[in-house]
Amino acid sequence: MNQSKNRQKVLKSFHEDPLRPSQISVLTGIHISSVSKCLRQLREKELIYLLNPDFHIGRLYDITEKGKYIVEFLNF
Numbered sequence: 001m002n003q004s005k006n007r008q009k010v011l012k013s014f015h016e017d018p019l020r021p022s023q024i025s026v027l028t029g030i031h032i033s034s035v036s037k038c039l040r041q042l043r044e045k046e047l048i049y050l051l052n053p054d055f056h057i058g059r060l061y062d063i064t065e066k067g068k069y070i071v072e073f074l075n076f
Helices: 004-010 019-028 034-045 066-075
Strands: 048-050 060-064
Touching: 004 034, 004 066, 019 034, 034 048, 034 066, 060 066
Parallel strands: none
Antiparallel strands: 048 060
């Protein structure tokens, strides 16, 4: 699967609660290393943000308003 499709799946996995990379991996079926790469790319585009940047284990991510707009566009 190409990176663009993976990023879309990762972005669409956010609903109400923040998620850890391992949870996103289970929800999407994408390998954890690919999820981590997608998360980094989505953060660079300001579509998601890291809730606990000082942690290296148990990091929590959530979607931004910009990210929610993109998900709505993708679901159209």
